[in-house]
Amino acid sequence: MGVQTLPADCSQEDILAVLEADGAVIVANLINADQVRQMVDQVTPYIDQTPMGRDDFSGRHTQRTGALVARTPACHELILHPSILSCAKRFLEPFTEKILLHLTQTIHINPGNPAQPLHRDRLAWGTHIPKNIEPQFNTIWALTDFTRENGATRCVPGSHKWDWQQRAEADQIVQAEMSAGSVFIYTGSVLHSGGENRSDKARMGLNLTYTLGWLRQEENQYLSCPPHIARTLDPDLQDLLGYTQGNYALGYYSDPEAQHSESDILPPERVLGRMPTKGSSLASTTDDSVDFASIEQI
Ligand SMILES: O=C(O)CCC(=O)C(=O)O
Numbered sequence: 001m002g003v004q005t006l007p008a009d010c011s012q013e014d015i016l017a018v019l020e021a022d023g024a025v026i027v028a029n030l031i032n033a034d035q036v037r038q039m040v041d042q043v044t045p046y047i048d049q050t051p052m053g054r055d056d057f058s059g060r061h062t063q064r065t066g067a068l069v070a071r072t073p074a075c076h077e078l079i080l081h082p083s084i085l086s087c088a089k090r091f092l093e094p095f096t097e098k099i100l101l102h103l104t105q106t107i108h109i110n111p112g113n114p115a116q117p118l119h120r121d122r123l124a125w126g127t128h129i130p131k132n133i134e135p136q137f138n139t140i141w142a143l144t145d146f147t148r149e150n151g152a153t154r155c156v157p158g159s160h161k162w163d164w165q166q167r168a169e170a171d172q173i174v175q176a177e178m179s180a181g182s183v184f185i186y187t188g189s190v191l192h193s194g195g196e197n198r199s200d201k202a203r204m205g206l207n208l209t210y211t212l213g214w215l216r217q218e219e220n221q222y223l224s225c226p227p228h229i230a231r232t233l234d235p236d237l238q239d240l241l242g243y244t245q246g247n248y249a250l251g252y253y254s255d256p257e258a259q260h261s262e263s264d265i266l267p268p269e270r271v272l273g274r275m276p277t278k279g280s281s282l283a284s285t286t287d288d289s290v291d292f293a294s295i296e297q298i
Pocket residue numbers: 107116121140151152153154192193194195205
């Protein structure tokens with residue numbers, strides 16, 4: 001048995017059902033060869049300048065290249081891919097009103113890199129998040145074919161429901177074999193890792209992950225995509241980076257240089273020259289646009 005693979009025209013319900021059951025699913029050939037090529041062409045100059053990882057986890061023969069929203073416009077349509085983004089929202093909505101982009105990174109596993117240790121990505125936050133909260137919806141887009149030989153992602157289907165202490169047996173580990181243009185989707189709770197590259201060519205994956213609107217992002221998106229770049233982007237992408245409030249009181253700012261302003265509580269959209277949606281935040285609300293009864297004494 002491998003990772004369950006669905007065709008590109010599958011429904012969101014199909015994706016979510018397998019993800020719920022196994023913690024991982026592949027959607028085959030969701031983007032075409034031109035989209036893959038564009039992404040590879042745009043990111044390759046940055047990968048060429050990226051040093052290898054500094055430990056066994058990041059991979060001493062693996063290059064991890066980030067800040068992709070700012071560097072590679074080709075990734076924007078993958079981050080905003082309608083069916084993937086809808087699935088991410090539906091999957092995470094039991095735990096949050098809004099979702100955020102958590103990480104953008106190509107993972108270029110070069111020949112000779114051994115398998116990465118199995119792990120759950122949610123451990124980025126330690127063990128502080130209660131088990132019944134799923135904090136992540138993760139994707140790895142295949143930019144080359146992913147094969148057993150070149151380090152296709154390893155995964156232990158079903159392990160998102162295990163006790164965190166349980167160890168995987170060798171025969172429970174499968175690999176996300178898929179052709180370039182396919183996407184491997186996995187939760188923050190399922191055991192997985194990069195595979196060993198025993199081939200003579202690099203395996204290239206594009207890791208794009210999403211998290212809850214109230215959690216700290218793994219890749220700092222405000223530094224990786226600062227306001228002067230963010231202001232040129234699609235508003236949906238600006239939202240995902242975190243340039244809108246996550247909730248009534250979450251994510252406003254004050255202008256440190258302003259002498260006088262109409263308010264010292266500003267909506268983050270302001271730095272992008274964009275108006276906030278009315279009632280979306282503390283910074284933009286008036287007394288009559290918020291149901292204070294719903295937030296009092298919670
Ligand atoms: O490269 C892969 O296939 C997975 C990498 C991974 O799981 C990670 O770096 O957290």
